Amino acid sequence: MSKAQKEVCSLTPEEAEIELEHLARTIADHDRLYHEKDAPEISDAQYDALRQRNTAIETAFAHLVRDDSPSKRVGAGPAEKFGKVEHVVAMLSLDNVFSDEEVHEFAARIHRFLRWSDAQPLAFTAEPKIDGLSCSIRYEKGKLVQAATRGDGRTGEDVTQNVRTIKDVPKSLAGTGWPEILEVRGEVYIPNAEFALMNAAQEQAGKPIYANPRNAAAGSLRQLDASISASRPLHFFAYAWGEISSPIADTQMQSIEKFGRWGFSVNPHTQLCQNAEAMIDVYRVIENARADLDYDIDGVVYKVDRLDLQERLGFVSRSPRWAMAHKFPPEQASTTLERIEIQIGRTGALTPVAKLKPVTVGGVVVSNASLHNADEIVRLDAREGDQVLLQRAGDVIPQIVKVLDPNRAQRAKAYVFPTHCPCPLKTEAVRELDEKTGEPGVITRCSGEFACPFQRVRHLEHFVSRQAFDIEGFGKKQIAAFFEEGIVKEPADIFALGGRKDALKLHRREGWGATSVRNLFDAIEERRTISLERLLIALGIRHIGQTTARLLSASYLSWQQFHDAMVAAQDRQNEAFTQLNELDGIGSVMAEAIVQFFAEPHNEGLVERLLGQIEVIDATPPKSDSPVAGKTVVFTGKLEQMSRDEAKAKAAALGAKVAGSVSAKTNILVAGPGAGSKLKKAQELGVKTMSEEAWLALIGGL
Numbered sequence: 174m175s176k177a178q179k180e181v182c183s184l185t186p187e188e189a190e191i192e193l194e195h196l197a198r199t200i201a202d203h204d205r206l207y208h209e210k211d212a213p214e215i216s217d218a219q220y221d222a223l224r225q226r227n228t229a230i231e232t233a234f235a236h237l238v239r240d241d242s243p244s245k246r247v248g249a250g251p252a253e254k255f256g257k258v259e260h261v262v263a264m265l266s267l268d269n270v271f272s273d274e275e276v277h278e279f280a281a282r283i284h285r286f287l288r289w290s291d292a293q294p295l296a297f298t299a300e301p302k303i304d305g306l307s308c309s310i311r312y313e314k315g316k317l318v319q320a321a322t323r324g325d326g327r328t329g330e331d332v333t334q335n336v337r338t339i340k341d342v343p344k345s346l347a348g349t350g351w352p353e354i355l356e357v358r359g360e361v362y363i364p365n366a367e368f369a370l371m372n373a374a375q376e377q378a379g380k381p382i383y384a385n386p387r388n389a390a391a392g393s394l395r396q397l398d399a400s401i402s403a404s405r406p407l408h409f410f411a412y413a414w415g416e417i418s419s420p421i422a423d424t425q426m427q428s429i430e431k432f433g434r435w436g437f438s439v440n441p442h443t444q445l446c447q448n449a450e451a452m453i454d455v456y457r458v459i460e461n462a463r464a465d466l467d468y469d470i471d472g473v474v475y476k477v478d479r480l481d482l483q484e485r486l487g488f489v490s491r492s493p494r495w496a497m498a499h500k501f502p503p504e505q506a507s508t509t510l511e512r513i514e515i516q517i518g519r520t521g522a523l524t525p526v527a528k529l530k531p532v533t534v535g536g537v538v539v540s541n542a543s544l545h546n547a548d549e550i551v552r553l554d555a556r557e558g559d560q561v562l563l564q565r566a567g568d569v570i571p572q573i574v575k576v577l578d579p580n581r582a583q584r585a586k587a588y589v590f591p592t593h594c595p596c597p598l599k600t601e602a603v604r605e606l607d608e609k610t611g612e613p614g615v616i617t618r619c620s621g622e623f624a625c626p627f628q629r630v631r632h633l634e635h636f637v638s639r640q641a642f643d644i645e646g647f648g649k650k651q652i653a654a655f656f657e658e659g660i661v662k663e664p665a666d667i668f669a670l671g672g673r674k675d676a677l678k679l680h681r682r683e684g685w686g687a688t689s690v691r692n693l694f695d696a697i698e699e700r701r702t703i704s705l706e707r708l709l710i711a712l713g714i715r716h717i718g719q720t721t722a723r724l725l726s727a728s729y730l731s732w733q734q735f736h737d738a739m740v741a742a743q744d745r746q747n748e749a750f751t752q753l754n755e756l757d758g759i760g761s762v763m764a765e766a767i768v769q770f771f772a773e774p775h776n777e778g779l780v781e782r783l784l785g786q787i788e789v790i791d792a793t794p795p796k797s798d799s800p801v802a803g804k805t806v807v808f809t810g811k812l813e814q815m816s817r818d819e820a821k822a823k824a825a826a827l828g829a830k831v832a833g834s835v836s837a838k839t840n841i842l843v844a845g846p847g848a849g850s851k852l853k854k855a856q857e858l859g860v861k862t863m864s865e866e867a868w869l870a871l872i873g874g875l
C-alpha cells in the first residue's frame with residue numbers, strides 16, 4: 174500500500190474507478206504468482222490489505238464494481254497449501270516381477286505361506302496396472318466427504334475439492350448395501366486422446382506442455398484452484414479400498430463388482446484366474462490389447478481373490494504379500510553417453526553417473542543414468558562418446574544396458590576411475606572391503622568422512638527428506654546455499670534458523686518470497702516434535718531404512734531406551750548387543766553399523782546438539798488386547814498349521830516381538846516337532862514353552 178493512500182471517503186468517483194482497475198490487475202497478478210508459479214512476491218498481510226482496500230472502495234462506490242473484480246472470484250484468496258490427510262489404513266505399493274517364472278514363484282510362495290499343498294486351487298484376479306496416480310476417496314453415509322493422494326503411504330494431501338470435479342467419481346453412492354464408512358481407492362488418470370488435446374491447448378496458450386499423461390494427471394489433480402482441475406480430463410478407476418466400517422464382500426472380484434454398482438468406473442479387463450498359468454494368459458491378452466487402450470498401463474496386477482486369505486497373508490514392509498505387479502518389459506532407447514561424472518553419496522560412496530544426450534524413454538526425457546560403481550563401467554566398457562542402449566522400467570532409475578557398436582575404431586580411452594574425491598578437499602578415495610566377505614567390494618568411498626563437504630550436504634538432504642524429517646520447502650538448492658554460507662552445517666542448525674530469522678533476511682534472497690519463507694519456518698517448527706522412527710531414519714545410519722527404523726522404534730519405544738542400549742552394546746559381550754542382534758529383521762551387518770554409529774564421537778556430538786533442539790515422541794506399543802502384546806516370542810521346530818513366516822507375521826501383528834533366539838528376556842517359546850537346542854535352553858532358563866496348538870488357542874486361531 175502506498176503511503177499517500179487516501180481515505181476511501183475522500184476519493185472522487187474518478188479516483189475510485191482508477192484505483193479499482195489497478196487493484197483488480199494487481200490482485201490477479203499476485204494470485205497468479207501464488208497459485209500458478211508458487212512464487213509469491215508479497216506477504217499474506219500485504220495481500221489481505223489489497224483485498225480489504227478493494228472491498229472498502231466497492232462498498233463506498235457500489236456502481237463501480239467491475240466484472241473482473243477480485244471480490245467476484247471464488248477461491249482467489251491465498252489458499253493454504255494442501256491440508257494433510259492421515260490414512261487410517263496405509264496406502265501400499267506393489268512388488269514387481271518381470272517374468273513368467275516369477276509369477277509361478279509368487280503363487281508358490283503364497284501356497285507355502287499358507288502351508289497349502291501346491292495342488293490346492295487358489296484363485297487370483299488379474300487387471301491392468303494403470304499408469305496414473307492413486308487416490309483414496311472417503312464416503313460417509315454414502316456421501317463423498319474427503320479425497321487424498323497417496324503421499325508417503327501414511328499421510329497424503331487433501332484433494333477433496335479437486336476430486337469432486339472428476340466426472341466418474343460419484344458424489345453420492347448409487348445402489349444400496351455400502352458400508353457407512355467406505356474409502357474407495359483407485360487410479361486417477363488422463364486418457365491418451367484427451368491428453369493430446371490438452372497439450373495442444375497448453376501449447377497454443379504458450380504454456381508448458383506435459384511430458385506424459387501421468388504427469389499431466391498429477392499436475393491437474395494437485396491444483397490449489399479446483400476450477401483448473403475441473404477443466405482437465407481427469408478419470409478414475411476404482412480397484413481397492415481403505416477404511417471400511419463393515420466388510421464389502423468375500424472376494425476381490427465381488428468387491429470390484431460392487432464398486433461398479435455403486436457408481437464407479439471399474440476396469441473392464443479385470444479377470445478371475447484359477448492359477449499362475451491363467452494369470453500369465455491374461456497378462457498376454459492385456460499386453461496385446463495395450464496399444465489399443467486409450468490409457469497408459471505399465472503391467473498387470475494379480476491379487477489373491479479370497480479376502481480372508483488376503484488378511485492372513487498381510488504385508489511385508491510396504492507391499493501386500495497377496496498382490497503382485499507383473500510389469501511390461503522396460504522401454505529402451507539409444508543415445509550418446511556424453512560424459513561420466515562422479516557424484517558423492519551420503520556415506521561418501523563415489524557414484525559414477527552417465528550424462529546423456531537427452532532422449533525420451535517411455536514418455537520421460539532422460540539425461541542421466543547411474544553407472545553404479547567402477548566395476549559396472551568396466552563390465553559395460555562404457556566410454557565417453559559411446560552410443561549406449563538405455564532402458565527405463567516404471568519409476569526405476571534409468572539403466573545403461575550395453576554399449577552399441579563397442580568395436581568401432583574411433584573410441585575414447587577407457588574410463589579411469591578417480592582415486593580422489595572430487596570435493597574441495599580432494600581426499601583420497603578408497604576401495605572398500607565387502608562387509609560380509611572381507612574381499613575387496615564394489616564401493617569406492619571418500620575417506621574424508623565428516624570433513625568432506627559433499628557428504629555433509631548429502632547428509633543434510635537426507636535429513637530433511639520425505640521419510641525422515643520431511644521439511645517441505647527445504648530442497649537441494651536451499652541446502653546447498655545455506656551450507657555454502659555456513660548458515661546450516663549440520664542438522665541442529667536447521668532448528669536454530671528460526672532464532673536468526675531477522676538477521677538472515679531470507680525474503681530478500683532470490684527465489685524466496687514472504688510466503689515461502691514463512692512456510693519454511695512453519696514447516697521447521699512443525700517438525701520440532703518428531704517420531705522416533707523418523708529420527709532413526711534421519712540419522713542416516715548405514716543400512717537403516719524405513720523398515721528397520723520402524724522395527725527399532727517399535728522395539729525400544731523411546732530414544733532414551735534405544736540410546737542407552739546402543740551405548741551398552743559398545744561392549745559386544747553386553748546383553749544389549751545380543752538383544753539387538755536377536756531382533757527379527759536385524760542382521761549382523763546392520764547391528765554392527767548401528768553400534769558403530771554411536772561409537773563415533775562426531776555422531777554423538779551431532780545427535781546431542783540436535784536433541785537440544787527437538788522433542789522425540791515415544792512410540793506407542795501397539796494397542797492390543799491380545800494376551801501376547803508386548804511379549805517376546807520365539808518359534809522353533811516344525812509348525813504344522815501355518816508357515817514360520819505366517820506365524821511370525823501374525824505374532825507381530827498382535828503386538829508381540831519375535832526374536833530369533835532364546836534368552837532370559839524370552840516370554841514364550843512355541844515349539845513344534847523336532848525342536849532342539851532352543852527348547853533345551855528355554856527349559857533351562859525357565860521360559861514358558863507351548864505347542865503350536867496351544868499358541869493358536871492363546872491368540873484365538875489363525
Ligand code: IVH
Binds near residue numbers: 301303304412474493
Ligand atoms: S492395487 C494394496 N491395482 O500401482 C494394493 N494398484 O505400484 C494397492 N496401480 O500405488 C494397489 N493400477 O497407484 C492396484 N489395478 C491396480 C493398479 C494399481 C495401478 C498403482 C497404484 C499403486 C501402485 C503400486
